[in-house]
Amino acid sequence: MNWLIPSLCLFVFASFSCTGPSAKPTETTPEQEEIAEDIIEIDTTFTLDYLRGYFQPSKHHAFVKVDPAYTDGARVYYLHRETWEAFKNMADSAATDGIKLVIRSAARNFEHQKSIWEGKWTGSRLIEEGANAAEKYPDPKTRALRILLYSSMPGTSRHHWGTDLDLNNFTNEFFKQGKGAEIYQWLVTNGPSFGFCQPYTAKGPDRPHGYEEERWHWSYIPLARQLTELARRNLTDEAINGFQGAETAPQIGVVEKYVLGINKECLK
Ligand SMILES: [Zn+2]
Numbered sequence: 209m210n211w212l213i214p215s216l217c218l219f220v221f222a223s224f225s226c227t228g229p230s231a232k233p234t235e236t237t238p239e240q241e242e243i244a245e246d247i248i249e250i251d252t253t254f255t256l257d258y259l260r261g262y263f264q265p266s267k268h269h270a271f272v273k274v275d276p277a278y279t280d281g282a283r284v285y286y287l288h289r290e291t292w293e294a295f296k297n298m299a300d301s302a303a304t305d306g307i308k309l310v311i312r313s314a315a316r317n318f319e320h321q322k323s324i325w326e327g328k329w330t331g332s333r334l335i336e337e338g339a340n341a342a343e344k345y346p347d348p349k350t351r352a353l354r355i356l357l358y359s360s361m362p363g364t365s366r367h368h369w370g371t372d373l374d375l376n377n378f379t380n381e382f383f384k385q386g387k388g389a390e391i392y393q394w395l396v397t398n399g400p401s402f403g404f405c406q407p408y409t410a411k412g413p414d415r416p417h418g419y420e421e422e423r424w425h426w427s428y429i430p431l432a433r434q435l436t437e438l439a440r441r442n443l444t445d446e447a448i449n450g451f452q453g454a455e456t457a458p459q460i461g462v463v464e465k466y467v468l469g470i471n472k473e474c475l476k
Pocket of ligand 1: 313367372373374424425
């Protein structure tokens with residue numbers, strides 16, 4: 209196979225010229241050593257297909273049906289088994305403090321998120337400002353950015369993972385006064401000891417990109433940090449596809465800005 213010889217030569221030449229004669233042996237800095245010691249191990253269940261919600265939670269071995277006593281009863285909810293066990297412990301503990309945590313949304317797969325996204329994309333479902341996004345925002349990137357204020361692109365939602373939940377009420381205002389404020393304060397104080405963290409905190413210097421604040425959205429970090437790390441290592445904007453408007457994912461940098469644009473406390 210003569211063609212192998214020139215291509216092999218090219219490979220050898222290319223790799224030699226990449227490292228080049230100027231390459232020096234590198235020494236690890238203390239910071240790098242610290243990171244190396246803290247390498248996150250990713251469970252083999254967590255693949256790129258899992259990350260993008262390409263499965264049915266009702267048929268996935270790692271998922272369980274949530275006890276309806278802990279939900280609003282609007283539909284059957286599913287969570288990763290470990291998330292459910294941690295949430296149940298947290299909700300039972302909250303109940304002893306007079307706080308009722310109510311699941312309003314849990315696992316949503318790619319197809320579910322696609323129906324939400326495309327509804328908003330085509331205008332058959334109004335966006336939060338009460339507008340038909342297809343009419344008001346004809347430019348695809350602008351439209352995608354408006355929808356992204358509160359809805360994920362299919363394939364990028366933390367709700368795919370079975371690690372994330374929406375609790376009690378879908379407005380930040382609810383959590384700023386009265387019983388809602390008590391619930392929120394309880395979660396902020398006690399959530400971390402059960403493994404839960406709020407990924408979408410208020411935007412600011414520490415969180416310049418991503419979704420707006422969502423005081424109702426909580427994430428089970430022992431699992432979610434593995435999936436966040438998998439996204440950081442392997443998920444590309446080009447792998448976000450299969451729905452209307454997907455061509456805007458690379459223009460926006462949806463993985464870097466939205467998937468990874470979370471509260472840094474949720475990475476620990
Ligand atoms: Zn949510």
